[in-house]
Amino acid sequence: MYDLIIIGGGPAGLTAGIYAQRARLKTLLLEKEVIGGQIAVSDIIENYPGFPSISGAGLMEKFEQHARGLGLEIKLTDVTDVQDKGKTKIVKTSEGDFITKTVIVATGAKPKRLGVPGEKEFTGKGVSYCATCDGPFFKGQRVLVVGGGDTAAKEALYLSRIANKIYLAHRRDQLRAEKIIQEKVLSIPNIEMLWSHVLKSMHGKIGVEKAVLQNLKDNAIKELDVEGVFIFVGINPTADFVDVEKDKNGFIKTDQNMQTSIKGIFVAGDCRTTPLKQVSTAVGDGAIAAFMAEKFVEDLS
Secondary structure (H helix, E strand, C coil): CEEEEEECCCHHHHHHHHHHHHCCCCEEEEECCCCCCHHHHCCCECCECCECCECHHHHHHHHHHHHHHCCCEEEECCEEEEEECCCCEEEEECCEEEEEEEEEECCCEEECCCCCCCHHHHECCCEECCHHHHHHHHCCCEEEEECCCHHHHHHHHHHHCCCCEEEEEECCCCCCCCHHHHHHHHHCCCEEEEECEEEEEEECCCCCCEEEEEECCCCCEEEEECCEEEECCCEEECCCCCCCCECCCCCECCCCCCECCCCCEEECCCCECCCCCCHHHHHHHHHHHHHHHHHHHHHHC
8 A cells, every 4th residue: 555646747746756755655656648747848948946948858857857766656557536435545547456545636737629620630730739749840831829828929939940930829919928938929030920810720631731710800711821730728637537626627626735625635736726837836736735645644543
């Protein structure tokens, strides 16, 4: 039996693992895909204290090295269910069941889909949700970026160094990204802003060849000849496998101690209801969750 099982290997999960190891809890971290989480595919991070500029992969490599250096046990497997048995929890995975005294859910979130015609058909054939993953395929070409937050703006900046022309379409008349990022985007010659525009559909034979947008102010239709469409319109929590109280969007509700509606199940990072989803806030969540998990285990004995 484990004292603690952490589900998710991103910034929140790895931080929780570091704190749990230092507390000498018998801990297991379970990750479905890649250690580091979504942030590992970010090109540049400029707002994590102590690192004025570092790649997402580089920062997460340091997190992982720190956690493993303390002896954190990590397994790659898919968690399908978490069952509350009072003083114990059963974590069901694709490789069998694990029994633990407490659980920290740190599974983060994944990009939202728009659900417009052509999106599903062309995913992987011109439609992407990760510029650093797929941007190099569009060297010297024309691409459309959809969104207006930090991610959309940062990915547009990254693509501006690869693609010949970037259209950045946002449904509002100003970006929601950090002001310093907005300034950079608006200063790049090959980024053209399409204010108050929404993507309606994508067309092509084998891959994307054309994107159709609508101007929300006058309903005018605009067609763009582009080879790629990058969509950054928000995230959905990865939390379907755990039955705890959630908000209307599926994010897990917690108190200030990261405690969920089930005692002994804590949450950290982007899968919980929080006003800011950043590496720095995920790290704080992970530290608190591990500290409270330690207290919970102590109270059981």
